[in-house]
Amino acid sequence: MTLRLHNTLTRRLDEFRPLDPGGKRVGIYVCGPTVYDVPHIGHARSAYIFDVLRRYLAFKGFTVTFVRNVTDVDDKIIDKARQEGGTDLKAACRAVTERSLKAYHEALDRLGIQQPDVEPKATERVVPDMTDFISKLLMQGAAYEAGGDVYFAVRKSEGYGRLSNRTLDDLQAGARVEPGEHKQDPLDFALWKAAKPEEPSWKSPWGLGRPGWHIECTVMSTKELGDAFDIHGGGVDLVFPHHENEIAQARGAGKPFATYWVHNGLLTVNGEKMSKSLGNFVTVEEALAACGGEPDVLKVFFLGTHYRSPIDYSATNLQAASGRYRRMVHFFHRVMNTELPTESGEAVTPADILDQQDRFLSAMDDDLNTPKALAALDGLVTAGYASSDSVHRFIASRSMRTLGETLGLFTGLKGWRLSPEQQQLLRKREEARQRRNFAEADKIRTDFAAQGLLIEDTPEGWVVLPKR
Ligand SMILES: [Zn+2]
Structure with a gap:
């Protein structure tokens, strides 16, 4: 089966075919964080979505190179460094970015989201990568210098607005020249900004300055993945102007750039946009x-x-997710607890389990339809519980786990085999509960707890889990 992805550039579901003539190697570039604060739940969603894409491509046999940049020079970083005070603004900026990037990495590790294969930092790629690229754009006549700044000439860029589906007239209405800018046309955007006192700056043919945000992604993605690469990703809020400008810059330098543009929807908190000023920053x-x-x-x-839809973070939605996850984990442990998995490689997989496996894979191939893929995992649990055959149950649990792993789930799950003595005790506990001798039942539960084991009672019966 071929994976189909919704491509923002073509506005339809496109069959995914890598540029690699061998059809194996895939390059993905995802816009990474601007590191000036602690990571929030929106960062986690975006990072996780692209981790799922990466894992699923690997599962389908592709060799993926995953690049995600770090924006570590930006007005927000400079503002934050100023707020924190100190005499050396550059050192303060470095302190802010180092601390924030460390927090970002730790958060992803904690979530079990893989780190990228390459993680270029903007500040390490200014000279010569970005300055060379800007020089090339100037030479091609795609950009112009004005007052120590360099601007990209949008009207000279063919096809500008194609990604975001806007015409130059639409864009003209919202464009303006800010004080201090030297643009020839309000539509133009800065590739290079002349240095302001104390701010981080680099030497360039146009004097001291720093790069614009858009140029860093075009330069770093093509440097790591080549002039043409497969997938470019990011949040839907980056389509315009960031990604539109990335494309314009690449084309201005004669590079074909990314084939598939994948964008994730945004996250709200209790139905509202997340922001520090609303006090709902999670x-x-x-x-x-x-x-x-x-x-x-x-x-x-x-x-x-x-992934393309907006998602709402709320206690109710988390609770539903928790219930759903626990049902899967309970099933896994119950199989491990009660049905010793005989080596069942030879066993025939029952039709209802095969059916759920197919549902899972076709859902994922259909633009990563994870709600349907999750429903197939639920279906495996149901099929497992419905079967009285312990081998079938084992196959259902193993399928659930293997397919779940392509979504980055169950990575820390360890099965717990019960000893014959423990099984005997659990049977005694059941009998005690039936006799309504709860004191005896509770004592057995306490004894298990002392061994680091948690007995939980579920609608399908008891389950023993290692305590977290
Ligand atoms: Zn970017």
Whole structure:
């Protein structure tokens, strides 16, 4: 089956075919964080969505090179460094970016989201990569210098507005020249900004200055993945102007650039846009705490909504995700607890399990339809519980786990085999409960707890889990 992805550039579902003549190697570039604050739940959603895409491509046999940049020079960083004070603004900027990037990495590790293969930092690629690229644009006549700044001439760029589906007239209405800018046309955007006192700056043919945000992604993506590469991703809020400008810059330098443009929808908190001023800013750490420290609950919450749709973070939605995840985990442990998996490689997979596997794979191939893929995992649990055959149950649980792993789920899941003595005790506990001798039942539960094991009662019966 071929994966189909919604391509913002063509505005339709396109069959995914890599540029690699061998059809194996895939390059992905995703716009990374601007590092000036602690990572929030929106960062986690975007990072996770592209991790799922990466994992699923690997599962389908592709060799993926995943590049995600770090924007570590930006007005927001400079503002934050100013607020924090100190005499050396450049050192303060460095302190802000180093601290924030560390927090970002830690948050992704905590969530079990893979780090990129290459993670270029903008500040390390200014000279000569970005300055050379800007020189090339100037030479091609796609850009012009004005007062120590360099601007991209939008009207000279053929096809500008194609990605965001806007005409130059639409854009003209919203464009303006800010004080201090030297644009010839309000539509133009800065490739290079002349240095302001104390701010981080680099030497260039146009004097001291720093690069614009858009140029860094065009330069770093093509440097790492080639002039033409497969997938460029980011949040839907980046389509215009950031990605539109990335394309214009690449084309201005004669580079074909990315084939597939994949954008994730945004996240709201209790129905509202997340912002510090509204006081509803949710950090990754807070979200994890709300999930009882279980990253998979947060992932199931994300997976429950298609990646292109907006998603609403709320206690109710987290609770639903938690219930759903626990049902899967309970099933897994119950199989491990009660049905010793005989080596069942030879066993024939029953039709209802095959059916759920197919549902999962066709859902994922259909533009990563994770809500349907999750429903197939639920279906495997149902099929497993419905079967009285322990081998079938084992196959259902193994399928659930293997397919879940392509979504980055269940990575920390360890099965717990019960000893014959423990099984005997659990049977005694059941009998005690039936006799309504809860004191005896509770004592057995306490004894298990002392061994680091948690007995939980579910609608399908008891399950023993290792305590977290
Ligand atoms: Zn970018």
